[in-house]
Amino acid sequence: MAKPYNHREIEEKWRKEWEKHPVNVNDGKKPKYYCLDMFPYPSGNGLHVGHWRGYVISDVWSRYKMLNGGHYIIHPMGWDAFGLPAENYAIKMGVHPAKSTAENVANIKKQINQIAALYDWDMEVNTTDPDFYKWTQWIFVKMFRAGLAYEKEMPINWCPSCKTGLANEEVVNGKCERCGADVTKKNLKQWMLRITKYADRLLNDLDKLDWPEKVKKMQTDWIGKSYGAEVDFPVEGREEKITVYTTRPDTLYGATFMVLAPEHEMARGLATPDMREAVEQYIYDASMKSNVDRLQDKEKTGVFTGSYAVNPINGAKIPIWLSDYVLADYGTGAIMCVPAHDDRDFEFATKFHIPIVQVIAQDGKEIENMTQAYTQASGTMINSGDWNGMESAVLKKEAPAMIEKMGAGRKTVNYKLRDWVFSRQRYWGEPIPIVHCPKCGCVPVPEEQLPLLLPEVESYQPTGTGESPLADIEEWVNTTCPVCGAPAKRETNTMPQWAGSSWYFLRYVDNKNEKELVSREKADRYLPVDMYIGGVEHAVLHLLYSRFYTKFLYDIGVIDFDEPFTKLFNQGMITGKNGIKMSKSKGNVISPDDLVRDYGCDSLRLYELFVGPPELDSEWDDRGIDGVYRFLTRFWKLVLDNKDQDVKETKEMKKLRHRMIHDITQRLENFSLNTVVSGFMEYNNKMIEMAKGGGIDRETLKTAVVLLSPFAPHISEELWRELGGSDSVFHAVWPSADQEAMADEEKEIAVQINGKTRTVVKLPVDIGREEAIAAGKEALGSKLSGNIVKEIYVPGRIINIVAK
């Protein structure tokens, strides 16, 4: 009788051994492979089984790359510890965020260590560590000097619950991404990052990336590049012109009115005396609307300014309106309206009785009473002066140049991407290293004075006034100008959580460097990230910001690559019952701790993968873990019972072995990790059957152990030693499949009549077509009747007799 599988004993034994003698060592010769997890923010709730899955996936991949290719694996872990969640948690618990963060880090680290992943804690980083945020601030100073960071007063997204401004990317359906409160507008002086300057590169370089198409598309849509023209409309009786942006310059003749956003700088001035009161009222009302209201009120509202503009193409006098369906911060904040060919303009024109002029023939004709806009750019131009008879689709492309030629505008492109609102009116973040000097203006803190430490403060609760809690600390705020020495004030806003996470992956490989963010030598050797694993929720946040930062650092020569993450994998979410997201408030959080205790780390690792395809969401159900535990127990017994039997390898065993190598490797390469686990079960069953039959050879068992090792490291290491391995299984070489050894001599072939399987025949694989069909017919016997119309033979697959 073999000794029973005692997961606790084995896992503890190898955990200690690996701690003493790490299996992943850098000898300076091996090729590197950088496999990265999105680092967690250390919340007080600890890890649940969903977090585990991501870390298991990355560790399996890391160990596979170690075995297959002999890589030195860079697999670090750190803490995204600044920001709202950490601060909100601290406020709730009534402790200082630094303290609660440290506690949470310690707790989660303990949990992460249960995964038995290859994490190299020497590389650990923490975004709240001054040695780390020194460089977060350093990047900001560099951006400021490059003109990429600037101050601007404007109405920004404001979360009344978190009491801070938010970036565009942090507003989801008009609500705060973090807390779900309705986002309002607030006029604040803000630090902005000019990410829009990188819009084209961020868009074009997506082509270089091995990322899920979904994420690429989300970023493409978010950047939202469009081609069109700016057209200048003179205001009647005045010097000024109103410039609009349009993607449909072909419809210029159909512009019968124009609309400005209520926030447009010319909005007030355009009001004629009799309209002044109504215009003021409308502008005021619009300013009071929250994002949610603005999204929900689909019904168009608006007010006529009393002024008219002149359509530069035909001299038509057209009324100028204000409406909040025009966005102030996109394009020029003003549009020309072509009700015949735009749904929104049509709705507006209908409501306010503005003429509708059709300029593209629909189905070859002009429609008498339009009931809806014809929005397609296909058809012949009508009512369009010189442009009559042209094809709309052609004109759409040519019109910008034509308009430019006549001096009425210019060809242009636009992006939906907005500059990044970078200030937060909160305590728990990196202080923005800027001094406001009455004489010199905004002056960055000199680099040698960084880090600018976040001061201790008595009340770190948000003030809600639009000022950060730092503003109350006079001895900190009052300073002198680094340039002229005059009394000056420090910037009191802090950076958003994304600041540290936008570049942390660069720091891991040189985390103790006091002189540089990362040494060029180490960057060249270990970066960029080869494989990045995490949830899809950061598609237009962290993943976009990181690309922006990386491109900037490339531009200033810190690194020699301009994309941070070569390959990206998005794992699905693990939910509770009925697909409900795990959360403490719903009480459906499943902690991995008990499962590790009862079933072991190896079982949980396997089960995390077995629950479903890694890229899809999966509902967690504890019961299934018994299945993988049984598998490990059966495999354990198989190996121990047969390791000393000295069975001679047969052709069948060799075939089984190579098929196993082939199937497992292929599924692994395809990232189909759930079917890798089921594959192990399948081959285990086959090996058990074989062992019962006439025994099983040692080589096959050893191969199975190596294949299993990235998934269930402890049991594999133990069995490897039982099989005579003197060194770690992780120093073994990933086996490769021999096609010849896998080949069958005979194959079972389904024999069909009219596409329905009637019987099965066993045929040599190299049989000819005629013999195969003859054998098939013979096997069918009397089932075959009628006239044979056609005979199909697909070698190794199927015989189909078509009969009438």
Add this chain to the structure above:
RNA sequence: GCAGGAGUGGCGGAAUGGCAGACGCAUCAGACUCAAAAUCUGACGUAGGUGACUAUGUGUGGGUUCAAGUCCCAUCUCCUGCACCA
């Protein structure tokens, strides 16, 4: 509204256009046991038949094909993202 993904047994899920339901969970029966657990063996889409078998079956309706879960068209439902971006 637009874009993307998904719909397969009681459940999670497998299937380069070629024998649908691998693998696992649950369930049922049997073996072992004084008994239970564990373990082992077997059954397990639906309908009919003692039976070998027959019919039917991958959201719905059409189509292409010798052959469709897989390809095409239409349609329904669910999920995700974007959403007045001119």
